[in-house]
Amino acid sequence: MDAVLKRRGTIAGAALAAAGIGAILFAFASGSGAASQSSLTVNLPPAATDRIYSAPQARGRPIVVIDAGHGGRDPGARSVSGETSEKDLTLALARELRDDLVKRGRVRVALTRDGDRYLTLDERAAVARRLDASLFVSLHMDSAPNPLARGATIYSLSDVASDAEAARLAASENRGAEADAGGGSVQAMLSDLAMQEQMSASADLAARMVGKSAGRFELRPNPHRFASFHVLRRAEAPAVLFEGGYISNADDEVLLRSPEERAKIALALAQAIETDVAARSRR
Numbered sequence: 001m002d003a004v005l006k007r008r009g010t011i012a013g014a015a016l017a018a019a020g021i022g023a024i025l026f027a028f029a030s031g032s033g034a035a036s037q038s039s040l041t042v043n044l045p046p047a048a049t050d051r052i053y054s055a056p057q058a059r060g061r062p063i064v065v066i067d068a069g070h071g072g073r074d075p076g077a078r079s080v081s082g083e084t085s086e087k088d089l090t091l092a093l094a095r096e097l098r099d100d101l102v103k104r105g106r107v108r109v110a111l112t113r114d115g116d117r118y119l120t121l122d123e124r125a126a127v128a129r130r131l132d133a134s135l136f137v138s139l140h141m142d143s144a145p146n147p148l149a150r151g152a153t154i155y156s157l158s159d160v161a162s163d164a165e166a167a168r169l170a171a172s173e174n175r176g177a178e179a180d181a182g183g184g185s186v187q188a189m190l191s192d193l194a195m196q197e198q199m200s201a202s203a204d205l206a207a208r209m210v211g212k213s214a215g216r217f218e219l220r221p222n223p224h225r226f227a228s229f230h231v232l233r234r235a236e237a238p239a240v241l242f243e244g245g246y247i248s249n250a251d252d253e254v255l256l257r258s259p260e261e262r263a264k265i266a267l268a269l270a271q272a273i274e275t276d277v278a279a280r281s282r283r
């Protein structure tokens with residue numbers, strides 16, 4: 001069922017979502033050899049509105065898309081206390097970052113989700129493409145078998161991972177993306193040159209985030225890392241994946257659940273985003 005849902009094309013998905021009601025979905029699943037047809041009834045989420053949040057003085061300013069990782073039937077990592085999950089904390093931080101950016105008035109903001117909704121990675125990246133976003137920031141919370149692992153990490157897109165852990169994280173965050181792409185996706189990929197530019201701009205943004213975050217909340221050693229994240233690649237804009245800390249660590253969980261502590265993170269990210277947008281528009 002997952003595979004069928006994920007194979008749903010974006011055009012069909014948009015049309016069905018626009019209907020706003022449950023719909024009968026037909027899909028051709030190409031198995032080994034003969035194609036088989038299947039159908040199922042799904043309750044579709046409300047249509048994506050691509051709502052843009054903006055202060056009056058920010059009219060016409062660049063758009064930043066904030067992506068709260070996971071959601072709906074995908075909770076992401078579970079916290080060590082068992083009381084919260086990644087999808088709830090990413091949404092809280094996304095809303096706080098949106099509010100900070102709107103209040104400061106230098107950019108406009110869109111969210112990939114503003115509720116407990118499941119979205120594929122391609123649907124998230126498609127928001128950035130539709131809105132011609134200047135930046136894409138995907139928010140996540142880390143988890144590791146080592147209960148002592150702590151601190152935030154900022155990942156930018158690269159073909160080659162900076163370390164084995166970054167490669168494992170990307171593989172885990174990319175789960176399901178192969179199924180998305182396997183459904184006859186006809187969207188063109190960026191040229192190699194455009195992709196190189198996207199990677200280099202993404203690395204600049206990540207470095208600015210490290211700079212603004214240092215000393216204000218806990219970062220891991222070598223906090224700027226690289227890996228091949230599907231959602232970043234498809235955003236077609238400078239894009240980073242921010243891991244706010246380890247909810248598998250008791251101390252980090254307490255911090256990440258505290259609105260006061262999250263406010264420090266949101267402010268640092270907001271300042272880095274504004275600096276980045278300003279530097280880019282000067283070129």
Ligand SMILES: [Zn+2]
Pocket residue numbers: 069070076077086140141173
């Ligand atoms: Zn995640």
